[in-house]
Amino acid sequence: MLKRTPFLASVAAVTLLALPLSAETGIDQVVATVNGTDITMGHMIVVRSGLPDQYRNLPDDVLFKGILDQVIQQTILAAQAGGDTPDRVRLALENERRALMAAEHMDVVLADAVTEDAVAAAYEKTYAGAVPEREFDASHILVETEDEAKALVTDLDGGADFAELAKEKSTGPSGPRGGALGWFGTGQMVPEFENAVKDMEVGAVSTPIKTQFGWHVIKLNDTRSKDAPKIDDVRADLEQQVRMETVDAYIAKLTEGATISKTPATDIDTSKLSDLSLLEK
Secondary structure, three states: OOOOOOOOHHOEEEEEEEEOOOOOOOOOOEEEEOEEEEEHHHHHHHHHHHHOHHOOOOOOOHHHHHHHHHHHHHHHHHOOOOOOOOOHHHHHHHHHHHHHHHHHHHHHHOOOOHHHHHHHHHHHHOOOOOOOEEEEEEEEEOOHHHHHHHHHHHHHHHOHHHHHHHHHHHHOHHHHHHHHEEEOOOOOOOOHHHHHHHOOOOOOOOOOOOOEEEEEEEEEEEEEEEOOOHHHHHHHHHHHHHHHHHHHHHHHHHHHOOOOOOOOOOOOOOHHHHOOOHHOO
16 A cells, blocks of 8 residues: 655755745645646645644745645656545545544534533532542551561661651662652552551551552551642533533434444454455455
């Protein structure tokens, strides 16, 4: 299958180029003709819009010649393929047209979906009545064996400084920081560690706790309640939620009213899905 010619090589050699003038100045403005086939400004705009950011961010006058050279080359090569459109190309074009038309329509559907009322309703739905999450600030000393952990507890009971002991003995990455883990909430630590912390009083030191990483001696430094975020702090997420729910509801409504028939699964050889050779027949 023919691949696109490298675009970077074309752009690298581009010099500033004034756009050609003609009576037509919109998307139908002809910028080149190859063996009778017109290339228009519309073709150029679509190519540019699909480029990676590192190319799209280049000045338009720099991009113009590179894009035009690429489209001219593609036009010349496409003409050599003959009049018949291969199944691979025909099906890809059908898929692409379907996807583009669907996306265009969804843009219309979503144009007025994200309102302040919709965002407020999404916030209420997501966060109303939410119980404040309890968060923990803890430190730990990680060692390999239970006996080492028990010895640490004995030292701490005898007045040893937790942070200094962590710097000296801990095998975990938090050791150089005195074992400090900072604030964390539910689900951020392995279950054995989290369950131990939840049952501790502030300032207390745990008995040895075993996890998949080894043996821990934990000190709970503090706790706090994390309230629901302010609406402006999660506005982007809420807006995306509104869009997704609008799309889901709209598609569900259309699907319910559509006449859809599916070939029985027993009549379909699903192994053909990965048989690319069928496209060559």
